[in-house]
Amino acid sequence: MSLVSPSHNDSCRRRQLDCRQANHQNKQQKRQQNNRQNKQQGAALILALMIVVMVTMLATTLGSDFLVTFRRVENQLLSQQALAFLRGTEGIARSALQADLESNPDKDHISEGWLNMTQEFPLEQGIISGTICDLQSRLNINTLAGVATAPKLFTPDQEMFVRLLQAVQLPNEEFLDQQQAEEITTAVADWLDADDLVRSNGGAEDGHYADLELPYRPANVPMMNISELRWVKGIDDVIFRALEPYITALPANVSLNVNTASSVVLQTINELTDLQPFNASDTENIISDRDGDLASGDLTLINTGFDSVDDFIAAHTTADATTVNSGRLGVKSDYFLVDSSTIFIDRKYRIFTVLHREPTNGKISVIARAKSGLGQCYALDI
Ligand SMILES: [Ca+2]
Ligand SMILES: [Ca+2]
Numbered sequence: 001m002s003l004v005s006p007s008h009n010d011s012c013r014r015r016q017l018d019c020r021q022a023n024h025q026n027k028q029q030k031r032q033q034n035n036r037q038n039k040q041q042g043a044a045l046i047l048a049l050m051i052v053v054m055v056t057m058l059a060t061t062l063g064s065d066f067l068v069t070f071r072r073v074e075n076q077l078l079s080q081q082a083l084a085f086l087r088g089t090e091g092i093a094r095s096a097l098q099a100d101l102e103s104n105p106d107k108d109h110i111s112e113g114w115l116n117m118t119q120e121f122p123l124e125q126g127i128i129s130g131t132i133c134d135l136q137s138r139l140n141i142n143t144l145a146g147v148a149t150a151p152k153l154f155t156p157d158q159e160m161f162v163r164l165l166q167a168v169q170l171p172n173e174e175f176l177d178q179q180q181a182e183e184i185t186t187a188v189a190d191w192l193d194a195d196d197l198v199r200s201n202g203g204a205e206d207g208h209y210a211d212l213e214l215p216y217r218p219a220n221v222p223m224m225n226i227s228e229l230r231w232v233k234g235i236d237d238v239i240f241r242a243l244e245p246y247i248t249a250l251p252a253n254v255s256l257n258v259n260t261a262s263s264v265v266l267q268t269i270n271e272l273t274d275l276q277p278f279n280a281s282d283t284e285n286i287i288s289d290r291d292g293d294l295a296s297g298d299l300t301l302i303n304t305g306f307d308s309v310d311d312f313i314a315a316h317t318t319a320d321a322t323t324v325n326s327g328r329l330g331v332k333s334d335y336f337l338v339d340s341s342t343i344f345i346d347r348k349y350r351i352f353t354v355l356h357r358e359p360t361n362g363k364i365s366v367i368a369r370a371k372s373g374l375g376q377c378y379a380l381d382i
Helices: 006-103 156-167 178-192 206-210 226-231 237-246 280-291 309-315
Strands: 119-123 126-134 335-344 347-357 364-370
Touching (some): 006 119, 006 126, 156 178, 156 237, 280 309
Antiparallel strands (some): 126 335, 347 364
16 A cells, blocks of 8 residues: 555656756756857867968068068178279279389380289188270270261271271171171261261161160260160171170270280271271281280290381281371270179179279279170280
8 A cells, every 4th residue: 555645746756857857958058058168169269270370471471571681681781892892903903004104104015914814812702803904905986976078988987997897706607798887887977976967878867766666866975885886776786795895985086006906906907998807817917016925924025015106007018008097096095994803702793994094194083883884804815
Protein backbone atom coordinates (compact mmCIF):
# COMPACT_ATOMS: atom_id res chain seq x y z
CA MET A 1 0.00 0.00 0.00
CA SER A 2 1.29 3.36 -0.92
CA LEU A 3 1.92 5.90 1.82
CA VAL A 4 2.29 8.84 -0.68
CA SER A 5 -0.81 10.70 -1.62
CA PRO A 6 -1.60 11.39 -5.36
CA SER A 7 -1.39 15.14 -4.83
CA HIS A 8 2.11 14.76 -3.50
CA ASN A 9 3.16 12.79 -6.61
CA ASP A 10 1.76 15.47 -8.89
CA SER A 11 3.71 18.09 -7.05
CA CYS A 12 6.91 16.13 -7.51
CA ARG A 13 6.35 15.67 -11.23
CA ARG A 14 5.71 19.37 -11.65
CA ARG A 15 8.98 20.24 -9.87
CA GLN A 16 10.86 17.79 -12.05
CA LEU A 17 9.34 19.36 -15.11
CA ASP A 18 10.27 22.81 -13.84
CA CYS A 19 13.81 21.60 -13.17
CA ARG A 20 14.13 20.22 -16.69
CA GLN A 21 12.82 23.43 -18.17
CA ALA A 22 15.22 25.45 -16.04
CA ASN A 23 18.10 23.21 -17.13
CA HIS A 24 17.10 23.57 -20.74
CA GLN A 25 16.92 27.36 -20.43
CA ASN A 26 20.31 27.40 -18.73
CA LYS A 27 21.83 25.38 -21.54
CA GLN A 28 20.31 27.66 -24.16
CA GLN A 29 21.62 30.77 -22.38
CA LYS A 30 25.08 29.19 -22.14
CA ARG A 31 25.03 28.31 -25.87
CA GLN A 32 24.03 31.89 -26.77
CA GLN A 33 26.71 33.23 -24.48
CA ASN A 34 29.30 30.94 -26.06
CA ASN A 35 28.21 32.02 -29.55
CA ARG A 36 28.53 35.71 -28.58
CA GLN A 37 31.96 35.07 -27.11
CA ASN A 38 33.07 33.17 -30.25
CA LYS A 39 31.87 36.03 -32.50
CA GLN A 40 33.66 38.62 -30.36
CA GLN A 41 36.89 36.60 -30.45
CA GLY A 42 36.64 36.26 -34.29
CA ALA A 43 36.21 40.03 -34.71
CA ALA A 44 39.17 40.69 -32.41
CA LEU A 45 41.33 38.27 -34.45
CA ILE A 46 40.39 39.96 -37.75
CA LEU A 47 41.13 43.36 -36.23
CA ALA A 48 44.50 42.13 -34.97
CA LEU A 49 45.34 40.72 -38.40
CA MET A 50 44.36 44.00 -40.08
CA ILE A 51 46.58 45.92 -37.67
CA VAL A 52 49.51 43.56 -38.36
CA VAL A 53 49.03 43.99 -42.15
CA MET A 54 48.82 47.78 -41.84
CA VAL A 55 51.89 47.99 -39.61
CA THR A 56 53.83 45.72 -41.99
CA MET A 57 52.84 47.86 -45.02
CA LEU A 58 53.76 51.05 -43.18
CA ALA A 59 57.11 49.64 -42.10
CA THR A 60 57.89 48.44 -45.65
CA THR A 61 56.99 51.82 -47.20
CA LEU A 62 58.96 53.75 -44.60
CA GLY A 63 61.91 51.40 -45.01
CA SER A 64 61.86 51.74 -48.80
CA ASP A 65 61.56 55.56 -48.63
CA PHE A 66 64.38 55.71 -46.13
CA LEU A 67 66.59 53.53 -48.35
CA VAL A 68 65.93 55.75 -51.39
CA THR A 69 66.63 58.90 -49.36
CA PHE A 70 69.75 57.34 -47.87
CA ARG A 71 71.08 56.34 -51.32
CA ARG A 72 70.26 59.78 -52.72
CA VAL A 73 72.15 61.56 -49.95
CA GLU A 74 75.02 59.09 -50.22
CA ASN A 75 75.27 59.67 -54.00
CA GLN A 76 75.19 63.43 -53.53
CA LEU A 77 77.95 63.32 -50.94
CA LEU A 78 80.10 61.00 -53.04
CA SER A 79 79.62 63.05 -56.22
CA GLN A 80 80.54 66.24 -54.31
CA GLN A 81 83.67 64.53 -53.05
CA ALA A 82 84.49 63.21 -56.54
CA LEU A 83 83.95 66.68 -58.01
CA ALA A 84 86.42 68.08 -55.48
CA PHE A 85 88.99 65.48 -56.61
CA LEU A 86 88.33 66.30 -60.27
CA ARG A 87 88.72 70.03 -59.55
CA GLY A 88 92.10 69.04 -58.11
CA THR A 89 93.04 67.58 -61.50
CA GLU A 90 92.13 70.93 -63.05
CA GLY A 91 94.51 72.61 -60.61
CA ILE A 92 97.36 70.31 -61.65
CA ALA A 93 96.57 71.06 -65.32
CA ARG A 94 96.70 74.81 -64.61
CA SER A 95 100.13 74.47 -63.03
CA ALA A 96 101.40 72.38 -65.95
CA LEU A 97 100.14 74.92 -68.50
CA GLN A 98 101.70 77.84 -66.63
CA ALA A 99 105.02 76.03 -66.27
CA ASP A 100 104.93 75.20 -69.97
CA LEU A 101 104.41 78.84 -70.95
CA GLU A 102 107.34 79.91 -68.80
CA SER A 103 109.67 77.28 -70.22
CA ASN A 104 108.66 77.66 -73.86
CA PRO A 105 106.45 80.66 -74.69
CA ASP A 106 106.95 80.55 -78.46
CA LYS A 107 105.47 77.21 -79.40
CA ASP A 108 103.50 74.23 -78.17
CA HIS A 109 104.18 70.85 -79.68
CA ILE A 110 103.21 67.24 -79.18
CA SER A 111 106.66 66.14 -78.03
CA GLU A 112 106.64 68.39 -74.96
CA GLY A 113 105.39 65.37 -73.05
CA TRP A 114 102.38 66.86 -71.23
CA LEU A 115 99.87 66.77 -74.08
CA ASN A 116 97.63 63.75 -74.54
CA MET A 117 99.47 61.88 -71.78
CA THR A 118 97.19 60.47 -69.09
CA GLN A 119 98.46 61.00 -65.55
CA GLU A 120 97.09 58.87 -62.73
CA PHE A 121 96.97 59.63 -59.02
CA PRO A 122 96.01 56.94 -56.49
CA LEU A 123 93.45 57.68 -53.78
CA GLU A 124 92.71 55.83 -50.57
CA GLN A 125 89.53 54.39 -52.08
CA GLY A 126 90.06 54.85 -55.80
CA ILE A 127 92.07 56.60 -58.46
CA ILE A 128 92.00 59.92 -60.34
CA SER A 129 93.31 60.37 -63.86
CA GLY A 130 93.63 63.44 -66.04
CA THR A 131 94.68 64.26 -69.58
CA ILE A 132 95.35 67.67 -71.11
CA CYS A 133 94.81 68.03 -74.82
CA ASP A 134 95.18 70.95 -77.19
CA LEU A 135 91.86 72.17 -78.57
CA GLN A 136 93.74 74.18 -81.19
CA SER A 137 94.87 70.90 -82.73
CA ARG A 138 91.30 70.56 -84.00
CA LEU A 139 89.23 72.34 -86.65
CA ASN A 140 87.21 75.14 -85.11
CA ILE A 141 83.61 74.92 -86.35
CA ASN A 142 82.99 78.56 -85.42
CA THR A 143 85.25 79.65 -88.27
CA LEU A 144 82.71 78.40 -90.81
CA ALA A 145 80.17 81.26 -90.82
CA GLY A 146 81.93 83.38 -93.48
CA VAL A 147 80.75 84.12 -97.02
CA ALA A 148 83.14 83.37 -99.89
CA THR A 149 84.03 85.94 -102.48
CA ALA A 150 82.41 85.03 -105.84
CA PRO A 151 82.98 82.98 -107.88
CA LYS A 152 84.25 80.80 -105.03
CA LEU A 153 81.63 78.85 -103.09
CA PHE A 154 83.67 78.47 -99.89
CA THR A 155 85.99 80.51 -97.71
CA PRO A 156 89.43 78.93 -97.01
CA ASP A 157 88.14 77.79 -93.58
CA GLN A 158 85.07 76.19 -95.13
CA GLU A 159 87.29 74.46 -97.69
CA MET A 160 89.21 72.90 -94.80
CA PHE A 161 85.95 71.56 -93.35
CA VAL A 162 84.90 70.15 -96.75
CA ARG A 163 88.20 68.25 -96.80
CA LEU A 164 87.81 67.08 -93.19
CA LEU A 165 84.37 65.64 -93.90
CA GLN A 166 85.89 63.55 -96.70
CA ALA A 167 88.96 62.54 -94.66
CA VAL A 168 87.16 61.10 -91.63
CA GLN A 169 86.37 57.43 -91.87
CA LEU A 170 82.81 56.29 -91.23
CA PRO A 171 81.93 52.77 -90.02
CA ASN A 172 82.46 50.01 -92.62
CA GLU A 173 85.42 52.00 -94.00
CA GLU A 174 83.11 54.36 -95.85
CA PHE A 175 83.81 58.02 -96.60
CA LEU A 176 81.59 60.97 -97.53
CA ASP A 177 81.93 62.16 -101.10
CA GLN A 178 82.73 65.76 -102.04
CA GLN A 179 79.12 66.72 -102.82
CA GLN A 180 77.90 65.47 -99.41
CA ALA A 181 80.79 67.28 -97.72
CA GLU A 182 79.99 70.54 -99.53
CA GLU A 183 76.29 70.38 -98.62
CA ILE A 184 77.02 69.70 -94.95
CA THR A 185 79.54 72.57 -94.85
CA THR A 186 76.96 74.94 -96.36
CA ALA A 187 74.35 73.85 -93.82
CA VAL A 188 76.80 74.46 -90.95
CA ALA A 189 77.57 77.94 -92.33
CA ASP A 190 73.84 78.77 -92.44
CA TRP A 191 73.40 77.43 -88.89
CA LEU A 192 76.13 79.78 -87.66
CA ASP A 193 75.51 82.93 -89.71
CA ALA A 194 73.23 85.63 -88.32
CA ASP A 195 70.93 85.88 -91.33
CA ASP A 196 67.97 83.81 -92.50
CA LEU A 197 69.10 83.65 -96.14
CA VAL A 198 69.48 80.09 -97.38
CA ARG A 199 72.79 79.50 -99.15
CA SER A 200 72.83 77.50 -102.37
CA ASN A 201 74.38 74.03 -102.45
CA GLY A 202 72.76 72.52 -99.34
CA GLY A 203 72.02 75.49 -97.06
CA ALA A 204 69.26 75.42 -94.43
CA GLU A 205 67.66 78.11 -92.30
CA ASP A 206 64.40 78.47 -90.33
CA GLY A 207 62.20 77.06 -93.14
CA HIS A 208 63.99 73.71 -93.23
CA TYR A 209 64.14 73.18 -89.45
CA ALA A 210 60.54 74.40 -88.91
CA ASP A 211 59.26 71.67 -91.27
CA LEU A 212 60.86 68.83 -89.32
CA GLU A 213 58.69 66.43 -87.34
CA LEU A 214 60.13 67.97 -84.16
CA PRO A 215 60.72 71.54 -85.31
CA TYR A 216 63.44 73.80 -83.92
CA ARG A 217 65.33 76.89 -85.07
CA PRO A 218 68.96 77.30 -86.17
CA ALA A 219 71.20 79.05 -83.61
CA ASN A 220 72.46 81.82 -85.96
CA VAL A 221 75.32 82.40 -83.49
CA PRO A 222 78.64 80.61 -82.82
CA MET A 223 78.37 77.22 -81.11
CA MET A 224 79.13 76.84 -77.41
CA ASN A 225 79.97 73.17 -77.74
CA ILE A 226 80.47 70.70 -80.54
CA SER A 227 77.45 68.55 -79.70
CA GLU A 228 75.28 71.30 -81.21
CA LEU A 229 76.51 70.10 -84.59
CA ARG A 230 74.13 67.12 -84.28
CA TRP A 231 71.21 69.49 -84.93
CA VAL A 232 72.54 70.68 -88.27
CA LYS A 233 71.02 69.38 -91.50
CA GLY A 234 72.93 66.42 -92.93
CA ILE A 235 74.83 65.53 -89.74
CA ASP A 236 73.61 62.33 -88.14
CA ASP A 237 75.06 60.53 -85.15
CA VAL A 238 77.43 58.43 -87.28
CA ILE A 239 78.96 61.49 -88.98
CA PHE A 240 79.16 63.38 -85.68
CA ARG A 241 80.99 60.48 -83.98
CA ALA A 242 83.47 60.34 -86.85
CA LEU A 243 84.08 64.11 -86.68
CA GLU A 244 84.22 64.43 -82.87
CA PRO A 245 87.97 63.83 -82.35
CA TYR A 246 88.88 66.47 -84.95
CA ILE A 247 86.60 69.42 -84.18
CA THR A 248 86.20 72.02 -81.47
CA ALA A 249 84.07 75.11 -80.74
CA LEU A 250 86.26 78.11 -79.90
CA PRO A 251 86.16 81.84 -80.68
CA ALA A 252 86.36 82.29 -84.45
CA ASN A 253 89.75 84.05 -84.47
CA VAL A 254 91.93 81.31 -82.95
CA SER A 255 94.52 79.52 -85.06
CA LEU A 256 95.05 75.83 -85.81
CA ASN A 257 98.28 74.58 -84.23
CA VAL A 258 100.16 72.57 -86.86
CA ASN A 259 102.52 71.28 -84.13
CA THR A 260 99.74 69.36 -82.37
CA ALA A 261 97.30 68.62 -85.21
CA SER A 262 96.67 64.97 -86.06
CA SER A 263 97.26 63.45 -89.47
CA VAL A 264 93.55 63.69 -90.34
CA VAL A 265 93.44 67.41 -89.43
CA LEU A 266 96.59 68.09 -91.45
CA GLN A 267 94.80 66.52 -94.43
CA THR A 268 92.50 69.55 -94.40
CA ILE A 269 95.44 71.79 -95.35
CA ASN A 270 95.61 71.52 -99.11
CA GLU A 271 96.02 74.01 -101.91
CA LEU A 272 93.27 76.60 -101.96
CA THR A 273 90.43 75.64 -104.34
CA ASP A 274 91.39 71.94 -104.14
CA LEU A 275 88.50 70.53 -102.13
CA GLN A 276 89.98 67.06 -101.84
CA PRO A 277 91.79 66.14 -98.59
CA PHE A 278 95.57 66.33 -98.71
CA ASN A 279 97.27 63.01 -99.26
CA ALA A 280 97.36 60.97 -96.01
CA SER A 281 100.80 59.49 -96.61
CA ASP A 282 102.21 63.01 -97.13
CA THR A 283 100.73 64.21 -93.83
CA GLU A 284 102.34 61.22 -92.11
CA ASN A 285 105.67 62.39 -93.53
CA ILE A 286 105.03 65.91 -92.21
CA ILE A 287 104.26 64.48 -88.74
CA SER A 288 107.39 62.34 -88.84
CA ASP A 289 109.42 65.44 -89.73
CA ARG A 290 107.68 67.40 -86.95
CA ASP A 291 107.79 64.86 -84.08
CA GLY A 292 110.71 62.56 -84.93
CA ASP A 293 110.47 59.15 -83.29
CA LEU A 294 108.20 59.84 -80.30
CA ALA A 295 107.70 56.16 -79.55
CA SER A 296 111.41 55.59 -78.98
CA GLY A 297 111.43 57.79 -75.87
CA ASP A 298 114.99 58.74 -76.90
CA LEU A 299 115.27 62.54 -76.71
CA THR A 300 117.92 62.60 -79.43
CA LEU A 301 115.39 61.05 -81.84
CA ILE A 302 112.46 63.28 -80.87
CA ASN A 303 111.90 66.54 -82.73
CA THR A 304 110.44 69.64 -81.14
CA GLY A 305 107.87 70.67 -83.72
CA PHE A 306 107.98 73.50 -86.25
CA ASP A 307 109.33 76.85 -85.05
CA SER A 308 107.04 78.77 -87.42
CA VAL A 309 104.22 78.37 -89.93
CA ASP A 310 106.78 79.00 -92.68
CA ASP A 311 108.72 75.95 -91.50
CA PHE A 312 105.54 73.90 -91.66
CA ILE A 313 104.78 75.13 -95.19
CA ALA A 314 108.33 74.30 -96.23
CA ALA A 315 107.75 70.73 -95.00
CA HIS A 316 104.43 70.56 -96.86
CA THR A 317 104.91 68.69 -100.10
CA THR A 318 102.11 70.34 -102.06
CA ALA A 319 103.35 71.74 -105.38
CA ASP A 320 102.38 75.25 -104.35
CA ALA A 321 102.34 75.09 -100.57
CA THR A 322 102.32 78.86 -100.11
CA THR A 323 98.71 78.92 -101.29
CA VAL A 324 97.40 77.00 -98.27
CA ASN A 325 95.17 78.75 -95.73
CA SER A 326 98.25 79.95 -93.83
CA GLY A 327 96.38 82.79 -92.09
CA ARG A 328 94.55 80.18 -89.99
CA LEU A 329 97.72 78.32 -88.98
CA GLY A 330 99.96 78.75 -85.94
CA VAL A 331 102.53 76.90 -83.81
CA LYS A 332 101.23 77.68 -80.31
CA SER A 333 98.01 77.28 -78.36
CA ASP A 334 95.91 79.08 -75.78
CA TYR A 335 92.87 76.76 -75.42
CA PHE A 336 93.08 73.35 -73.80
CA LEU A 337 90.73 70.61 -72.72
CA VAL A 338 91.24 68.82 -69.39
CA ASP A 339 89.64 65.39 -69.42
CA SER A 340 89.41 64.26 -65.77
CA SER A 341 87.95 61.06 -64.44
CA THR A 342 87.88 59.21 -61.15
CA ILE A 343 86.85 55.82 -59.91
CA PHE A 344 85.89 56.40 -56.30
CA ILE A 345 84.27 53.75 -54.08
CA ASP A 346 83.36 51.78 -57.23
CA ARG A 347 81.66 54.77 -58.82
CA LYS A 348 82.89 56.44 -62.00
CA TYR A 349 82.83 60.21 -62.52
CA ARG A 350 84.14 62.17 -65.52
CA ILE A 351 84.25 65.87 -66.23
CA PHE A 352 85.61 68.04 -69.05
CA THR A 353 87.00 71.53 -68.61
CA VAL A 354 88.01 74.03 -71.28
CA LEU A 355 90.88 76.24 -70.06
CA HIS A 356 92.14 79.42 -71.68
CA ARG A 357 95.75 80.39 -71.07
CA GLU A 358 96.50 84.08 -71.47
CA PRO A 359 99.58 84.15 -73.73
CA THR A 360 101.02 87.30 -72.13
CA ASN A 361 100.91 86.42 -68.44
CA GLY A 362 99.90 82.74 -68.29
CA LYS A 363 96.68 83.48 -66.41
CA ILE A 364 94.36 80.50 -66.72
CA SER A 365 90.56 80.89 -66.96
CA VAL A 366 87.86 78.24 -67.06
CA ILE A 367 85.81 78.77 -70.24
CA ALA A 368 83.47 75.82 -69.81
CA ARG A 369 83.01 72.80 -67.60
CA ALA A 370 80.60 69.98 -68.42
CA LYS A 371 80.01 66.25 -68.19
CA SER A 372 79.72 66.02 -72.00
CA GLY A 373 79.48 68.03 -75.20
CA LEU A 374 82.94 69.61 -75.09
CA GLY A 375 84.76 66.75 -76.81
CA GLN A 376 87.22 64.47 -75.05
CA CYS A 377 90.94 63.73 -74.99
CA TYR A 378 92.36 60.77 -76.85
CA ALA A 379 95.51 59.02 -75.68
CA LEU A 380 98.56 59.71 -77.83
CA ASP A 381 98.91 56.83 -80.25
CA ILE A 382 102.64 56.05 -80.10
CA1 LIG B 1 72.42 82.12 -94.03
CA1 LIG C 1 71.61 81.59 -90.30
